[in-house]
Amino acid sequence: MIPVSLILIPLITGLLAFFLKGTTAAKNWALLSSVITLAVAVAGIYFLPAKHLSYDAAWLPALGSRFSLVTDGMGKMLVLLTTVSFPVILIATAKNDYKQPASFYALLLLSQTGLLGVFLAADALVFYFFWELALIPVYFLCSFWGGEKRIAVTFKFFVYTFIGSLLMLAGILYLYFQSADQSFALQSFYHIKLTATQENVIFWLFFIAFAIKMPVFPFHTWQPDAYEQSPTAVTMIMSGIMVKMGIFALIRWLLPVFPHASQQFAHLIIIFSVIGMLYASLIAIRQDDIKRLIAYSSIAHIGLMCAAVFAHNATGMEGVMVQMFNHGINVIGLWIVADAIEQQLGTRKFTDLGGLAQKAPVLAILLAVMAFANIALPLTNAFIGEFLMFNGLFQYNVWIMAVAGISIILAAVYTLNMVQKVLYGNTTVVTENATEISGNVQWMLVVLAVMIIALGVYPQPLIDLTKDTVQAILANR
Amino acid sequence: MNAIIVSALLGVVMMFSGIIFKNRAVHSAIAVVGLLVLLAANLLNSYGIWVIRFDTFQLFNFEQFGMYFTSIAIAATLVYVLLSGKAIEKTSQYSAEYYALIFFVLCGVSILSGFNSLLMLFLGIEILTIPLYILTGADKRNLKSNEASLKYFLMGCFSTGIMLMGITLIYGATGSFIMGESKSLASSALIPKTSFLEIAGMILLFVSMCFKVSAAPFHFWTPDVYDGAPSVFTSFMATIVKAAGFIAFIRLFDQHTELLGPTWKLLLAFVIIATLLVGNITAVFQQSVKRMLSYSSIAQAGFMLFALYSANDLAREGILLYAVAYSLATIGIFAVLIKMKDYTFEGFNGLAQTQPVLAFSTAICLLSLAGIPLTAGFFAKYYMLASVVKAGGALWLVIVAVLFAAVSAYYYFRVIQSMYFKDGEPETEGVTGGFKLGLLLVAALVILFGIFPSLVLNWFYF
Numbered sequence: 001m002i003p004v005s006l007i008l009i010p011l012i013t014g015l016l017a018f019f020l021k022g023t024t025a026a027k028n029w030a031l032l033s034s035v036i037t038l039a040v041a042v043a044g045i046y047f048l049p050a051k052h053l054s055y056d057a058a059w060l061p062a063l064g065s066r067f068s069l070v071t072d073g074m075g076k077m078l079v080l081l082t083t084v085s086f087p088v089i090l091i092a093t094a095k096n097d098y099k100q101p102a103s104f105y106a107l108l109l110l111s112q113t114g115l116l117g118v119f120l121a122a123d124a125l126v127f128y129f130f131w132e133l134a135l136i137p138v139y140f141l142c143s144f145w146g147g148e149k150r151i152a153v154t155f156k157f158f159v160y161t162f163i164g165s166l167l168m169l170a171g172i173l174y175l176y177f178q179s180a181d182q183s184f185a186l187q188s189f190y191h192i193k194l195t196a197t198q199e200n201v202i203f204w205l206f207f208i209a210f211a212i213k214m215p216v217f218p219f220h221t222w223q224p225d226a227y228e229q230s231p232t233a234v235t236m237i238m239s240g241i242m243v244k245m246g247i248f249a250l251i252r253w254l255l256p257v258f259p260h261a262s263q264q265f266a267h268l269i270i271i272f273s274v275i276g277m278l279y280a281s282l283i284a285i286r287q288d289d290i291k292r293l294i295a296y297s298s299i300a301h302i303g304l305m306c307a308a309v310f311a312h313n314a315t316g317m318e319g320v321m322v323q324m325f326n327h328g329i330n331v332i333g334l335w336i337v338a339d340a341i342e343q344q345l346g347t348r349k350f351t352d353l354g355g356l357a358q359k360a361p362v363l364a365i366l367l368a369v370m371a372f373a374n375i376a377l378p379l380t381n382a383f384i385g386e387f388l389m390f391n392g393l394f395q396y397n398v399w400i401m402a403v404a405g406i407s408i409i410l411a412a413v414y415t416l417n418m419v420q421k422v423l424y425g426n427t428t429v430v431t432e433n434a435t436e437i438s439g440n441v442q443w444m445l446v447v448l449a450v451m452i453i454a455l456g457v458y459p460q461p462l463i464d465l466t467k468d469t470v471q472a473i474l475a476n477r
Numbered sequence: 478m479n480a481i482i483v484s485a486l487l488g489v490v491m492m493f494s495g496i497i498f499k500n501r502a503v504h505s506a507i508a509v510v511g512l513l514v515l516l517a518a519n520l521l522n523s524y525g526i527w528v529i530r531f532d533t534f535q536l537f538n539f540e541q542f543g544m545y546f547t548s549i550a551i552a553a554t555l556v557y558v559l560l561s562g563k564a565i566e567k568t569s570q571y572s573a574e575y576y577a578l579i580f581f582v583l584c585g586v587s588i589l590s591g592f593n594s595l596l597m598l599f600l601g602i603e604i605l606t607i608p609l610y611i612l613t614g615a616d617k618r619n620l621k622s623n624e625a626s627l628k629y630f631l632m633g634c635f636s637t638g639i640m641l642m643g644i645t646l647i648y649g650a651t652g653s654f655i656m657g658e659s660k661s662l663a664s665s666a667l668i669p670k671t672s673f674l675e676i677a678g679m680i681l682l683f684v685s686m687c688f689k690v691s692a693a694p695f696h697f698w699t700p701d702v703y704d705g706a707p708s709v710f711t712s713f714m715a716t717i718v719k720a721a722g723f724i725a726f727i728r729l730f731d732q733h734t735e736l737l738g739p740t741w742k743l744l745l746a747f748v749i750i751a752t753l754l755v756g757n758i759t760a761v762f763q764q765s766v767k768r769m770l771s772y773s774s775i776a777q778a779g780f781m782l783f784a785l786y787s788a789n790d791l792a793r794e795g796i797l798l799y800a801v802a803y804s805l806a807t808i809g810i811f812a813v814l815i816k817m818k819d820y821t822f823e824g825f826n827g828l829a830q831t832q833p834v835l836a837f838s839t840a841i842c843l844l845s846l847a848g849i850p851l852t853a854g855f856f857a858k859y860y861m862l863a864s865v866v867k868a869g870g871a872l873w874l875v876i877v878a879v880l881f882a883a884v885s886a887y888y889y890f891r892v893i894q895s896m897y898f899k900d901g902e903p904e905t906e907g908v909t910g911g912f913k914l915g916l917l918l919v920a921a922l923v924i925l926f927g928i929f930p931s932l933v934l935n936w937f938y939f
């Protein structure tokens with residue numbers, strides 16, 4: 001029952017939220033809902049017996065689709081990431097005011113429904129439904145509450161992902177008719193025997209959908225604009241959680257269903273991912289806007305994860321698992337800082353900022369922690385993940401790993417550059433009257449910083465949690 | 478049989494009620510009651526409880542598929558009248574006559590979903606289209622409406638001529654008007670090979686049916702006619718009438734395709750791609766929502782043609798679901814469009830602020846047309862694509878289709894963008910509480926069928 005309640009709580013509270021009056025009511029309602037979801041998730045994953053973690057009910061018997069949900073290690077980890085992130089995001093952005101707050105928070109909760117559904121689905125049609133359900137609220141959120149160029153930018157994002165998902169739908173249909181028992185169930189998809197040609201064609205139908213979502217070079221062009229123009233709370237959801245949908249789907253749906261094709265095309269995809277890492281890092285160095293910098297840095301990190309998935313060995317896969325969670329936390333931390341600065345000073349340009357460390361020392365320390373995590377310095381959580389992933393790439397091919405390793409240096413360049421330009425130097429006209437960030441934001445950043453350091457010192461809980469998925473994937477080969 | 482007779486009688490009743498009652502609201506009320514009676518009569522027929530029976534000499538073959546479609550068409554007309562009845566009354570003083578014509582159209586629909594002889598096909602098409610020529614020109618002081626009517630009439634006559642020619646050739650080749658009989662003759666030992674005449678006749682029939690359902694390259698009349706006709710009648714033509722055309726198309730060609738061999742699939746694939754291309758790409762460039770919807774109806778026809786391409790059980794279920802999903806969504810959008818003063822995209826700017834209910838239901842209907850999951854339109858498209866994948870060998874066609882579906886999202890979402898994300902002062906008129914309730918019901922149905930499409934399809938197997 002746990003997976004169903006995880007989907008139903010945000011769904012029902014989200015629908016009800018449309019009818020709320022007043023900003024405070026909507027905020028509190030959304031926070032309450034997300035805290036309940038978090039409690040249910042933690043209880044279900046750590047305290048209740050495992051039999052509560054799957055659910056199966058008839059949905060469309062004529063089509064061979066069942067409403068079935070399952071929670072494996074990776075699913076648990078991503079459910080935790082989603083349910084932890086939402087209260088953090090809501091509290092950290094609680095000071096922001098939105099026009100039509102009820103609809104804003106309602107759509108946020110609906111997007112949570114979609115995300116959780118994607119991570120839990122054990123039926124291809126259900127998966128496809130939630131995959132789209134996560135997209136539609138985000139489309140409305142960005143187009144309604146975003147920046148100046150929001151309509152065009154968000155629409156680009158929408159069309160990109162919509163083309164991807166439609167191609168995936170064609171692939172799902174094809175697999176459905178190939179499956180032995182004409183069903184959409186995950187397990188029957190795993191047992192489909194395809195010829196080499198079939199695999200090679202259908203593989204791409206799926207991969208393009210996932211590559212657009214992650215996004216991996218050369219499908220990434222929608223991402224920096226969309227991140228920049230979206231309201232920051234939504235950007236956090238997109239970059240912290242939504243991109244994980246792509247990585248998750250690779251591991252859950254692509255590798256086991258197309259073992260040969262994913263081996264065959266691994267080299268090509270890894271090379272593209274590495275190109276994307278370096279390319280995005282280089283662009284990030286040239287950015288003059290905090291949000292755009294984080295967006296490009298995010299592409300680089302995702303590229304590494306994608307490469308490590310296709311390296312297909314135990315170390316790399318463990319690294320991906322750990323990093324999916326950690327990247328989510330780190331990037332949300334960075335966005336919170338960016339949002340706090342923008343809300344207070346009204347600008348995100350480096351040229352306008354400087355000397356914030358004198359005015360807001362707490363912010364400075366917390367931003368430094370987030371920045372170090374972004375570079376994957378030892379003792380931060382990202383170090384473990386990146387180390388394991390590079391190790392996995394090393395086992396795959398030394399030269400590719402060597403080239404990909406350049407991105408570590410580039411990450412240090414752009415991140416420290418940002419820290420320096422924002423925090424140090426002389427104060428400017430804009431930052432002269434800057435004050436310390438508000439309590440809410442501080443507390444949330446502290447929570448994230450504690451998680452960053454705790455998981456950096458002792459990452460074992462994450463590795464243990466996702467061990468079964470890693471083993472299952474590698475056994476499948 | 479019930480539906481044919483009852484709808485014809487109701488048409489006459491409506492004409493007389495025009496003489497007796499001068500209050501136009503009464504006409505609408507009578508029409509609603511009449512539609513309910515008609516629906517009941519057809520359902521009784523489907524269940525075999527009460528059937529008017531007499532020997533039709535094989536002219537008709539009432540099967541579940543056709544009768545179920547007739548029920549869908551009547552129910553859709555009911556929704557249409559409930560939502561847009563006021564607009565029909567407003568068109569002119571002859572509202573009773575309009576309703577009479579609508580009942581005659583339904584009579585044509587029932588004939589088309591039950592015909593067994595090519596003669597009945599011809600009759601059905603004529604009974605279906607002649608009232609539409611009049612309805613198209615209903616706004617008789619408007620030059621565009623007149624132009625549309627004349628254009629529709631000429632093109633309709635032209636394509637009917639082609640159809641008659643085809644029927645004649647088939648009769649000449651097989652000596653029979655009865656569908657299916659020609660096949661047995663052709664395969665018998667007397668005539669070892671299918672005659673050239675029959676194939677030529679089939680191709681002429683195909684062309685004329687393409688005209689009727691506005692498949693490219695025979696679509697040129699559609700945008701002008703749909704744009705010129707009074708919006709309230711465009712709504713009827715673009716949904717119920719078009720779906721009926723498809724049902725006739727499918728019933729005509731379902732059993733005949735093997736005569737044409739593999740060339741048939743090639744021909745059809747060409748028509749499908751041309752239709753999707755013309756419909757979608759042209760719709761992108763429209764400035765008026767009404768004209769965009771006429772091109773989108775061409776694009777949707779491209780999708781419905783998949784049912785013809787795959788010709789299996791999924792296709793038959795799918796076309797029914799498609800008829801429901803497409804009709805509901807289009808009727809909903811047109812009902813809102815009729816209330817707007819300005820038909821351009823700019824005219825919809827800011828509708829979400831002034832009329833949230835209208836904007837919300839329109840958005841749901843548009844999402845359904847675009848085929849977004851959780852709406853009926855998704856499963857409609859899903860069934861079409863699934864039937865093609867099941868038929869096998871045409872995955873490329875499915876990929877082409879989904880790419881065009883993505884293009885269609887572009888122009889459907891332009892309306893959503895106007896309503897929700899742009900500011901403006903849209904002018905609406907005559908929006909009542911009942912109208913809003915009706916719209917919300919349509920939106921609710923679209924979502925309900927999007928989650929449980931079996932609600933529609935299970936009825937098919939009663």
